[in-house]
Structure formats: structure tokens, C-alpha cells
Amino acid sequence: MSHKKLPYFELRNSTVDTLLFIVKSTDLSELRAELARRYEATPGFFANDVVAIDLRRLENERIPVDDVAALLNEFRLRPIGIVATEAQQEWAGKGNLPFVELRERRDASKPAAAPDAPDAPPATPPSPPPVSESTAKVAATTMVIDKPLRSGQQIYAPGDLVVLGLVSFGAEVIAAGSIHIYAPLRGRALAGVHGDHEARIFCTCFEPELIAVAGIYRTAENPLPDNVLGKPVQVRLNQEKLIIEPLRLT
């Protein structure tokens, strides 16, 4: 049955992906110091990503949630709500943020995997997501893709990315960190997309359409030299220049 479309707006049920900021300490200055240490060098890292504040790891301690929200705002994260246990809702709901309900992501490629216990941190690797999906865990973790990536599919990893299947012509793998591909790379690979010049691309069979590290790219228009084409290769930046060199797998 089709919904009657209203001319001015529609209300729909939908699922939104956010980061989870899992609070493990009530010490605000510690939280700030750690955030600064990890992300100050890349101020654009979160680029206004939305985030939910997860309090469930704090057992009996309390933390002023609005202050956490303000802190996250400084790092360009945009808090949209609070995830809390029933006992915590009493004190945590006094601020400005609403509670949001959390549904743990199930890994679509592994139906047999048991869902996480509700109080455990989300530890399962996310399934190959569509465009710009972010992991439930805060950045810097490694995403593992074990299915082949076909033409038209795109993967974004907020940290490092490991791909075990083939990356076809017309597929795109993007990571804030490094990219490791244990199969032929025939599509595009973009590492260090938030400006990390240290990011690298590793690949066991190098036949790409395009490679890029921190925005510096090379297409297949200029043929790749024979010593790297189809070979195990690493790609890195050296003073704003892409260096493509064979891997010595000894």
C-alpha cells in the first residue's frame, strides 16, 4: 500500500547512523586531555559528525552530561542524545539532551553471530556498509571487509581498512587511515582522506584505477611501471609525492 504523500512534509520511521561516545571516566579534564591528545592534530577529523553519549559503562558514578556535550562540541562532534540504563536516566535526563534508544548493529554478513550483550561495548566489526556509514565505535579502529567489493560499491572506514576480497573496477575504498588489500585492487583506493600524510596503501595485486594518499592522487592514465603493475605494492607519500614501490614479501 502506498503512503499518501503530503505536499509539505512527511514523517517516516528511519534509522540514523551516529558515532557513540562511550564515557568511561567521570573526570572531565581527563576526557578533554585525551580527546585533545588524539584529535587536536586533525581538527577537521569529526567534521560535525553526530554522536550519542553512551553512559552505560559508568556504573554508579555520575557525570554532568551537558558538560560532556559542550566538550564534544569543541571537537566538532555534534551530540544528539544520551544512551543510558534505566537507573541512569533519572539523573542523566536533567540536561538538554534527550534519550535515544540504541539498537546494536547486527552484522548482516554473519547471521550466526550472536548479538552483543546489551551492556557490552560494540565489538563486532561492522558489515560492509553503504556510502559514508560510520562505525559504532569511535574512529581509529580497523574495519575489515571480507566480501568482494563490486563495481559501484563504496566503503568508508574512519580508521584503517582491511579488505580481504577483490576490489573491482568501479568500486571505491576510502579510509581516514591506511588501506590494506589482500586481493587484486582494480578500483579506486583513497587513504588518509582527512589529511593524514602518514597513511599508506598496501595491496597484493596492484591494478588500480586511481590511488590517493591525503588527497594526492594518481590515475591509471599514465601506465604504471611493470615492476609494480599486478604486483604486491605499497603506496606512501614522500614530501607530497606518491611513491609506489614493490613489496618484498620474503
Add this chain to the structure above:
Amino acid sequence: MTKIIVVTSGKGGVGKTTTSASFAAGLALRGHKTAVIDFDVGLRNLDLIMGCERRVVYDLINVIQEEANLNQALIKDKKCENLFILPASQTRDKDALTHEGVEKVITDLQGMGFEYIVCDSPAGIESGALLAMHFADEALIVTNPEVSSVRDSDRILGMLSSKTKRAIEGKDPVKEHLLITRYNPKRVSEGEMLSLTDIQEILRIELIGVVPESESVLHGSNQGVPAVHLEGTDVAMAYQDVVARFLGEDKPLRFTDYQKPGLLKRLFGNK
């Protein structure tokens, strides 16, 4: 248990409908009750290939919109008694194909005891193609030995692993079979066409068969006879092999090597 098989490719003109007709007929010839559904609303062709275009009264869209019941719309094939064809509508808009409607048709066919439901997908990656693959358990990916067809098949493989019911519900993935059609060993040996190994190297899925390029396919289509019925032709044998492999038999590949014509053949002409 009913098995739903989608015949798909992304690219048009590679032989999806020819394959759907021959594959469904091949299953029926082996005694399996089979239905073949044309999902190409607005550009229906399956009825022509199956030679039943004059017997179309109701179609898939009539059934979906409850203007006819499934028994009225199903056309019994004249050659095999286990084969039924559900034609597409030629006059309706392709938006008439709805998710709920297709689901109901498929559930009803399951209820009628069909063993196999073959879904003939339209070309492209729009809603018609997505609906044709949505309920599939297995997929025949029809590919020609040329780069654009291979790339489109790759795209379709990506959709099979992300957009189908099995993928969305996290069940076992749709089982993918690669079927290479219009294969011409001579042109492959001359480097004009991609070879079997090239295609498999790119797509990396299991090969279910190779159908050689042949004039008899066109003759068959014009007469409304699915290629699998063209006794004695290499195409018919290739499709029979495909059906046999699909049913779990072990058959060596045929018609994939180029044999230079001998002296007599050269003297007396080779078409």
C-alpha cells in the same frame, strides 16, 4: 521447497530472456514444475521467445492489481507440461510493479507447488531489476565476453550481495552462477573477445556454463522456440549442460575451444 532463480545481467541484449526461456524449459523437461516470470514490464519479450504471444490474456500486472487470478494469467507451455509462463504487461507503466505485489505472486506460486520460479530480469539497475532479484535464492548472471558486459555484471553482483531480501535479512547470500553467452572461441583465440579465464579473473564467481555464439539462437527466437529445444545444436546442448550443472551434476565444459577447420571443411565452406 521452491527455489527462486533470477536471470540477470545489468546490460541489455546479452541473452537474459533467451537464457530464462531455455533454462526454465530445461528444468521442466527434467520433470520439475517450473514457472518463468517476465519482469520486463513495458518491454515484454519472453512470450515471443517462448512462442506463446498469441495466448496472452492476462499478465503479471493484472495479477498484482487483482484484476485476474494467477491461474488465469499463467500460460501452460505447449512443449513441456511442467512449464508455465507469467508474461509481463506491455501496456502498463513499469511503476505498476510493486514490492508487495511481487511478494504475493511468488508466495502464491510457492503455494501452487512450483519447484522452481525463474525470474527474467529487465536490463538496468532500476526498480524492475531490483524487484526481479529481491526474492531470489540463486542467480544466473548472464555475461558476454566483452568489457562493458563484464563490468555491468560486476555491478549486479554487488547489488545481489546488498539489495536482495537474503542480504537485507542477513541470511545466506544469494548463490551466484556465472553464465557466459555468445562465446565465440575463434574470436577469443584471435584476441577480439575476452577469454573465459579473463572473465572469471574479473568476476571471481563459479562458472555454470558457456553458451556459444550461434545463428540457431536467432532462428529459435524468431520461431518462438527456446534454444534448448533446438535438437542437435551446440546451443541446446550447452543449455542442457547448464541445467544439469544447476541440478548438481558434474559436466565438463564444451564448445569453448577453437578447432581450426580441417581441409574438407575449408574446401566445402564453413558458414
